[in-house]
Amino acid sequence: MSHSGNFEKIVYDANPILYYCFNHREKLRGNIVHFRVIGFTNKSINCTQHFINNNATIETIKQVISEICKKGVAKIVDEYCNDGQTKDLIGISRSSKIPQAMKLRLVKKTEDKIKDLIKKSWFSVIDYSPNSDDIERIRKFYKSLEPTPKMITHMNGKNRNVPWPSDVDMMLLAYSKENDAPILTNDTDFTNFKDELQSEALCFEIIELN
Amino acid sequence: MVSELPKYWPILYALYHLGKIYNNFNLQKYLFLAQREGHVPIKYVFSKDEYGPYCSNIKQDASFLHSQGYINMSFGAGWIFDLTQKGRIECGELIKKIPLRIRESVDQILDNYSSYSRAELGEYVYTEYMKSLEEFEELKHQLIEGSDFLLKDFQDLKPSSNSLFILGTLDYCRTALKKENLDDVVKKGHLLSVIGGYIEKYNGLQDCLEGTSELLPDIPSKWLKEDFEQVQNICSEYGVLPALYDENLDLSELLLEE
Numbered sequence: 291m292s293h294s295g296n297f298e299k300i301v302y303d304a305n306p307i308l309y310y311c312f313n314h315r316e317k318l319r320g321n322i323v324h325f326r327v328i329g330f331t332n333k334s335i336n337c338t339q340h341f342i343n344n345n346a347t348i349e350t351i352k353q354v355i356s357e358i359c360k361k362g363v364a365k366i367v368d369e370y371c372n373d374g375q376t377k378d379l380i381g382i383s384r385s386s387k388i389p390q391a392m393k394l395r396l397v398k399k400t401e402d403k404i405k406d407l408i409k410k411s412w413f414s415v416i417d418y419s420p421n422s423d424d425i426e427r428i429r430k431f432y433k434s435l436e437p438t439p440k441m442i443t444h445m446n447g448k449n450r451n452v453p454w455p456s457d458v459d460m461m462l463l464a465y466s467k468e469n470d471a472p473i474l475t476n477d478t479d480f481t482n483f484k485d486e487l488q489s490e491a492l493c494f495e496i497i498e499l500n
Numbered sequence: 501m502v503s504e505l506p507k508y509w510p511i512l513y514a515l516y517h518l519g520k521i522y523n524n525f526n527l528q529k530y531l532f533l534a535q536r537e538g539h540v541p542i543k544y545v546f547s548k549d550e551y552g553p554y555c556s557n558i559k560q561d562a563s564f565l566h567s568q569g570y571i572n573m574s575f576g577a578g579w580i581f582d583l584t585q586k587g588r589i590e591c592g593e594l595i596k597k598i599p600l601r602i603r604e605s606v607d608q609i610l611d612n613y614s615s616y617s618r619a620e621l622g623e624y625v626y627t628e629y630m631k632s633l634e635e636f637e638e639l640k641h642q643l644i645e646g647s648d649f650l651l652k653d654f655q656d657l658k659p660s661s662n663s664l665f666i667l668g669t670l671d672y673c674r675t676a677l678k679k680e681n682l683d684d685v686v687k688k689g690h691l692l693s694v695i696g697g698y699i700e701k702y703n704g705l706q707d708c709l710e711g712t713s714e715l716l717p718d719i720p721s722k723w724l725k726e727d728f729e730q731v732q733n734i735c736s737e738y739g740v741l742p743a744l745y746d747e748n749l750d751l752s753e754l755l756l757e758e
Binding site: 316317318319320323359360361363364365367368380382389390391392393394395397398401 | 669744
């Protein structure tokens, strides 16, 4: 986390939630193996503990949780299981595939941890309906960057045809601004344009999880 | 929820529906057929016996119900079971907790088979369910091929909670089939019937979607989740493969040497 400020509340993007919850100890051939996103799971846990210790409330919006449950968990598990290091950890050759049943188990365990997280007293899921003008302003901001080399590179990296991020991401920015709460994220849709978003007052603040 | 009911509920319910059951043999076969053909979640585990599929717990539970005053048991040409007034009241309470769909399944099985004589019932169960191990092995290979085909067909689905559920559960079924080595034809038949039924649902869905299997993850999977629970329960009960979500599962159980 490249920030040490104290906040009353902080908004979590999907990734910090996924990294926090993708943290499993499993039995494998009688030994215990630890499944986590190296680098990010620990960071997310440490950040979260830092905010809890400082009596901050951690929030996200319902749409983020919904997206996580529909696609986010599956995506992180799929990517993790396609990684050569994970195959090494499990003890299968890199040309083999990790069994789908194993992936499903990791999905279920991650979903269970998300359910537990939602119940924590320091974590809130907000039912938020953004103002459509705010969303349009954010969309126009990203659109205005379309011809810039920075955005062209960004769009190529994201393999996307439009410069603006998902509806949920734009809602999160609007929520951050409306509630004076920084967003914790490592999503390049936010972090690559952190300074611009902040100077245009389209969000309160972006805190990078890196 | 049926899972919250006492294990003996099907005994009371069968007596409630039929009034009287002549012979332990018939009681055993009615409950067996309700489990296999009616897909009723009956917890009794049947094994191969001289007289076909048999579960000693049924007789033990009937004796328990007798000791509690819920049923009468008398011995004539065989055991005769009937419900007491106390049992009728107890069953009336239990019925409120049994979903209509399940009650109708049991009713249908009892109505179908209660008219069979003991010999007819025995012959039917023997012919249908006491196949040779070789026949079951053949069926198992067909099911493995079927699951291979589906897994191949669905492998390009984009990762989502539902698509990983589909692929993960089919893979679990395939692993269970490859690992199972049951030599009790009743248990083997039960396992293959439950897994086969689960795989068949995906075949049915695929036919409905006419090759547009990318739409499959959009299909609500709540009812598939209930069916997969049953697959896991059977695999675990028969010691073939632990339940996928079992906290103590060793992941190596899911790895196949191919």
